[in-house]
Amino acid sequence: MPPKRKATTAAGGRAAKRVASGVNTPVSMGSSEDDYTDTVGAEASETEAEDLKKLISKFSASSYRQKNHSAGNVGDAASRLFKRDRDLSSLTLKPDHVNRPLWLDPDRGRIVMETFSPSFKQAQNFLINVAEPQSRTTNVHEYTITGHSLFAAVSVGLTTNDIIRQLEAFSKTKLPEGLKEFIVTNTQSFGKVRLVLKHNSFYIESQDAAVLQTLLRDEVIGPCRIEGAEEISTEKASKMAGLVIPGTKMAAGARQANEKPVERLRDKDDDDDDDEFNDAEAEKDMTEFLRDEDDDDETDQVHSFQVPGSHIQKVQERCNQLGLPLTEEYDFRNDDVNANLVIDLKPTAQIRYYQEHALNKMFGNGRARSGIIVLPCGAGKTLVGITAACTVKKSVIVLCTSGMSVVQWRAEFLKWSNINPDDIATFTSDHKDKFNDKAGIIICTYSMVTQASRRAHDSQVVMDFIMSKEWGLMILDEVHVVPAEMFRKVTEKVATHSKLGLTATLLREDDKIKDLNFLIGPKLYEANWLQLSEEGHIARVQCAEVWCPMTTEFYTEYLRTKNTNKRSLLSTMNPRKYQACQFLIDFHERRGDKVIVFSDNVYALKKYALKLGKAFIYGDTPPHERIRILENFQLNPDVNTIFLSKIGDTSLDLPEATCLIQVSSHYGSRRQEAQRLGRILRAKRRNDEGFNAFFYSLVSKDTNEMFYSSKRQAFLVDQGYAFKVITHLNGIDQMPKLAFSTGLERRELLTDVMLQNETAGDVEKIEGDLFGERQGRPSGKKGARRTAGTLSELSGGQDMAYVEYNKSRNKELKGKGGPQNAFIRKLKRDAEKRKAAARSLQ
């Protein structure tokens, strides 16, 4: 039996209605799971209902709800919202409730916000600090208050009273007692103790001496205090206010030097539109809270005791267990032990308002708070990291997920700041540099720093250098993918005063995201995808799922085989999917789009690309060939489509790309879906009138792909993206030279697919890649067996397809002009250096 259509795209209990439509009359998604089931006519089986339950419970993590509710049975995604025992009509609405945007669920810590309310902007800026966004669609946003979100709120300077007061102000009803109690219980202990690195020693610091006494009496923490050091020392808290973040109008001297920091937010940009002005106004409330706290700090005393660096993780873990999580702060302006780094943003660099908001959360009290900043793909996380480095002005270590990201980070540092190029070193499998000055920047891959096996001499030299230094700031790129164990190793080996995690999707399929709260710090800021796209900072995207029916031959084999890899290969190689891909490429190339086609499966990647006469890049593509292809894609009007394996999921900055087509992907990975979308969010043409980028997911109908596709979309649906379903591409049947239009061609393709060994269905494994949650054997030359000769014999006929399969566009592109783009020039220089090094060894 074909697998039944899973009736969900739900995340946090929401679902997306899918409506079949023609390409010219797309219908957007609604919100009710029931509607969806009716429309597509799929009935959820018992197992599916179980799966759905798991999915829902996994996505809706709220310690508040767990505490107050014993979950209850969940029949489908929506019914739990309307259970009889949850009649909320007894809550009295305030007389002016129309002007207040928040609906508070008294039992679950859930908050529903109306985006059309007059005070929406202010409420949003407040809520993002105290609650986890669950979904942010056009008219309604959903948040949940959790222990973690309250910890984050306290760490950016909010007090229990601030939170309660603001919630009460924005709520349509009186603040429920249960919720108030939850906030009070959780925030009372938060933010009481800080981990501070002062004069190269770690201190546990608090303004409340009694809290420190309690910690010292604890059987785990007590013995960690450094023997011989003063038990608890007391000093006047340092003056914190007055910090200027580079890249802002304030920094450029647009305002008077003695202007209050709060005021700079008001007229931050001469050309600010109303929205941004409102944002600034809304932010003002928050900033005032922070300043209030700062003023107190100036007069208060702080108490501290010293602990050795080697015991920090132990103390942090224990403090978490005791309900007193440590906030990490670095008083970099009073650090006269570590050398200053000569770095500033170039005068032309102007950070955007949301980048400034994020950095204000990090540096709000004049120290560097450790934590995580969440911005959509393409919204400029790199510049946020660079600005943080320019603010701290001490040695910086940046950790990236791949060698390509390292190259890109270095190029961005040189583009945005005045750093001396000699002060930036890189540490990857290809480059092992150190900087010579006392202070500098090193950009590494996670795998180089955490490598457990014996290192080559040059690698060991750099690692010793990293371990011998004390770093002012550690920037962790794509922080959500770093396994906790790997991250522990990083923090053990590298002594750093503050940590900044950057990510677009604070989600993991294994539910370990909460580890980051303890390993790095709380989430400091999270931007709204739809808002940034409405403001033109990222592109508007039309998302569509294209349903491709399986051909009879392919579906018969699909049903017959039990092997998951073979099934997956059959659904990826479905000739109707290939035809849809061919049609969409043609359609978009004719519109003037630049198209990226993604396939995780290398066999499919090559087959598609070779048959369509397009260039392709995957893990084994040599650097010089990658450069040539990317360069041509950017500059050559004849190269408008390239095929990429998952190597292109992240980091690639190709602002020319305006259309994505996904033919094979990594199971139900919501992260991959979002990151792929990110490749077109930075489209250069995004501010052209009426411009839309396009994201198509090609899905073989009635196969597992449909289930995974729904799961993959959940995160983007929650960010407000609507996926349309296209069941028929108008005009495809009349398309000239449509591939696989004869039974013979389709049978030949099937024979080829069936002759592939099992690993041909695997997704690609890339050396040093942190993204493969379920990795298979590396594919490439050995994995996918090319069987062109055999194919001809088996089919017993002359095979045009065979001839086309071997026409490699990659080879044709050889030697077409020199690279213009700085990043690509850098890649090329690196490749040439490597070649020269290899020659000198011969």
Ligand SMILES: Nc1ncnc2c1ncn2[C@@H]1O[C@H](COP(=O)(O)OP(=O)(O)OP(=O)(O)O)[C@@H](O)[C@H]1O
């Ligand atoms: N304040 C700014 N002014 C002008 N350009 C900016 C600004 N911030 C970012 N950009 C540009 O936006 C593009 C995207 O930035 P970046 O690569 O840092 O995005 P990202 O958030 O790291 O994306 P991803 O998660 O996909 O890697 C880059 O070309 C960058 O130069």
